[in-house]
Amino acid sequence: MIELHDVVVSAGEFRVGPVSFTVDAGGWTTLTGPAGAGKTTLLEAIAGVRRVDGGRLLLRGRDLTHAAPDERGVGIVYQHGLLFPHLNATGNMTYGTRDSASATALAERFGAAPLAGRSVSTLSGGERQLVALVRALARQPDVLLLDEPFGALDPARRSATGIELQTLQRETGMTVLHVTHDRAEASALGSRHLAMQAGVVNERIETMRRARLVRRAADAEGEYLEVEVDGGLVRVPVQEGDAS
Amino acid sequence: MTRRRTHVMATVLTIGASCLLLALLLWPMVALQWRAGLTGVRLLASDAELRSALALTASTATIVTLVTVLLGTPLAWLLARNRIPAPALVNAALELPLLVPHPVVGIALLLAFGRASAAGQALASIGVALTGSRWGIAAAMLVVSAPLYVSAAREAISRVDPRQEMVARTLGDSMSRAVWRVTLPQARRGLLAAGIVMWARAVSEFGAIVILTYNPRVASVLSYDRFTTNGLDGALPVAAVLVLLALVPLALLRGLRAPSSADADANA
């Protein structure tokens, strides 16, 4: 679905690449790595927001290296939302689509319905992320790029949103590329995992292939994830640098 | 020096300097209105020549401003987004008319578009003459005031995060649609202010206009005319009325800066 061949992207003085990897259609792929590695830059290059300086980028088998963002059919959700301040929440969410009914339905699904009509400046960080998510989803893109989209949400909301999005992804067959530095979350949501280090992207060992995150909770022993694997429930403790 | 004395001295200097500057700016205007303001307003009723001069000035300035907004806003956007290949050259082209003495601007326009020039002859073939016509007034007004608009518009647009345009594009907008739906609404107040500044500048122009068009007379030319024929008593009321006319855009500007909240109108 998404293929990068020796892609080089410049962001000011910072240069990412050459990077090569592929993302298969219809799956949820995560991309982890330390801060400053260039993950956001790569996402922007795939969305067409940032210019590619070298290499080739293919989407759906077509070379769209220099195609305009509005020709790519790719949605992107930024870490800080990047909402339009002159529109209210509803204006933002319905921006990309004429079908306001489906946008409203999506808003309800992701718990953003109460935010309708609120002005952007009154929204909290987490609320902005929800609005940004609905805004991108409203266009029903077949490729969705997520850049740390849940970071400002409280834990309960974070897991619920993740689950809901995962469900939606399965329903629509949307291809998701999810950048996060939360390994546990990556493991729980994604079916394929890429790791980025010093500008190089490698496949991470695929584990928990068919895992599905049920919820994230904490008890006396610490935080843990409740995950459904192969039909059964498993409890996975969350630890720093968890790679399992 | 102790901190407190420094502070006091700084305050005194600041207030003193501000008062001095404000006095220098306001006093002549007050003196003008005191001497001739009432006469000028009364003249409006009886003096058809004055009325038509004011109407000509205001209408031509308005048309020129609208044209500049149309032509200059895209240029301002290109400049703000650094999409101009030789920005230094373009900026110089924009700033030059502001630095050149006004009669020289008029003469330069003559050289470029006058009867004796190639461009002028082309214009003549479609019935447009630069001198002695409203076209001359418009051309002079445009050259001296359009740079003000483009600069200010560029500033207003650059204050809007360009990434928002990009986000809009990922949501399906072409570049121009994105600018129209996202950037311009947010730059709206700055653009409006820029237009008003430009209009005020166009209305007050004299030197560049008079070279090209003496008849029909704009208000500034009329006031100079009245000075020559009627002396101060003839010129001051016209000048006073012109100043009052200029208060209109000032009032509009103030209305813009009034507390309209910086956030969302519910439009999409």
Place this chain on the structure above:
Amino acid sequence: MRPVFVTMLLPLLIVACRGGSSAPADTLVVSEAASLSTPFRAILDTFARRTGAVVQVENGASLELARRITDLHRVPDVIALADEEVFPERLVPAHVRWYARFARNRMVIAWTDRSRHAEDMDSTRWREILLSGDVIVGRPDPRVAPAGYRALLMYELAEQYYGEPELAARLAARTPPGNVRGSATELAALLAAGEMDYIVEYESVARAQGFRFLSLPAAIDLGDPGRGAEYARAVVRVGRSDSASGVGTDSISERRGAPILYGVGVPNAARHPEMGRRFIALVLSEEGRRMLRAAKVDALAVPEIVGDSTSRAP
């Protein structure tokens, strides 16, 4: 803080110390019509050399120069105009008690090599060319400049001289409002830029600007002081013909033809009147007349003093 303070105050102190009156003791301030600039230069230089005075010159249109005295109270030591008409009209006696007529001027038709039909222009064909549909003729605004109504008077005299009925009206109509200009300088600039083909102006202006010009018959060009009675047969009405204004002092007035003479005088409120008188003495002297003629100004052999002067040239 202190160094900043001192640095701020220092320039102010320097400026204050250097200040003082803008003109040192021996000064001559001359207000002259623009077309007199070249002819007077030699005389002013000579004067400056002989007396050691510093000469400051201001140029402008005649009416504007008069207004500076009457309304703005910026009074020069000498005021010199290419058409004496403004003196009796605006300045005498309240602002200038006496002045001297010292040279002749006349109305001419000026053009450049770029003008249409320039090769055909001569004393027999000028009317035909000016009346033809494809030339642009400019003249000064009669309400604002004496040259304006002088031009119209010349048209009137031409109509009588050539015996062509309606000539004056037709010639006047050949200059629509757009080509009527407030000052000689503007007309000259437009002619030089090719915006106009022909302008009707003083000979002094045509010479000063280096234009080609046509001398007209003495009977019509208002240039012969001996033809005062002849010229007086022409009359034009000047007023606000293009608006229905009820304003103030410039209602419709009649102008009669009269010879055009250069005038120079010392305003009553001049700050250096003695200097002014000495300068005028130089202008009126044999030497001054020679310098004027060298600059193509038709100096009168015997200048006339008009008005009440209690002291003449020393």
